[in-house]
Each structure stands twice: as structure tokens, then as C-alpha cells.
Amino acid sequence: MNLLHNHDPSITHTAPRRGRVSMIRIAVGLFGAPVAWLTQFSLSEPLAAHACYPYQSPVSAPIWEELPVILTVISIACFAVALLSGFIAWTAWRQSERKLVGKGAGVIETGENRNRFLIKLSIMSSFIFLVAIIFNICAVLLVPPCSSWF
Helix, strand or coil: CCCCCCCCCCCCCCCCCCCCCCHHHHHHHHHHHHHHHHHHHHHHHHHHHHHHCHHHCCCCCCCCCCHHHHHHHHHHHHHHHHHHHHHHHHHHHHHHHHHHHHHCCCCCCCCHHHHHHHHHHHHHHHHHHHHHHHHHHHHHHHCCCCCCCC
């Protein structure tokens, strides 16, 4: 009796979609951390530039005394988004690995290789951009605002 080709309707798989990773989760994992870093960079740099160089003349202290707090809040919010994106990518990877182990060796559906590649790419992307966000946070916390570079 061949169990792989059993077409008896009374025997069904209890969780046919268990182990499948949605494309939304893959996209969030792949693009969440880069978008968080880009948001951090796009918000923090113009704010710091305007606070230290209003009207195209440098000042010794930022025009807003809350500038370090504002930059820190932006950085922490972006770090949280990137961390969530990395967590989603990691759980998607764990789910795809569980599916692969459940199927047995050598049996991969069409499109699964692509999804597994995108999931692994999303983990790497999340890690790289998390490190970039951490470096930006260190710059906000360690470099005094409106300091000269020379």
C-alpha cells in the first residue's frame, strides 16, 4: 500500500498549512530593518543639521535643548522596529526548518528553495541593519551635538 498516493477523503492531513511561511512575514523580515535604519537616518540627520546649523551658520550648542533626547527616542523606536523585523525573520526561519524536517530529507516543494533563500537573506539583512542602528545610537550617545570635527 502506497501511503503517498492515498486519495481516501477520510484521511486528511490535520495541518496542511503548518510550516508555510507567508510572503508578508518574509517581506517584513527582509525590508523591516533596512526601512527602520533609513527612517532613523532620514529623521536624525536633518534634525541634527538644522539644530546645529540654523540659517547656514554654525552654533556651539543646538537650538533645541531636547535634541539629544529627540535623537535618542528616534533611535530607540527604530531599533525596536528592526528588532521586531529580525524576530519575525528568525521565527520564519525556524518555521521553514520545522517544515523541512517534517517532510523528510530531499522533499522540497516548488518555490520552497526561493522562500528559504529569502528567509535567510532577511535574517542577514536584519542583523546587518541592527548593527548599523546600534552604531548610530552610539554616535548619538557618545558624540556631543554641534561639536567641531577637527
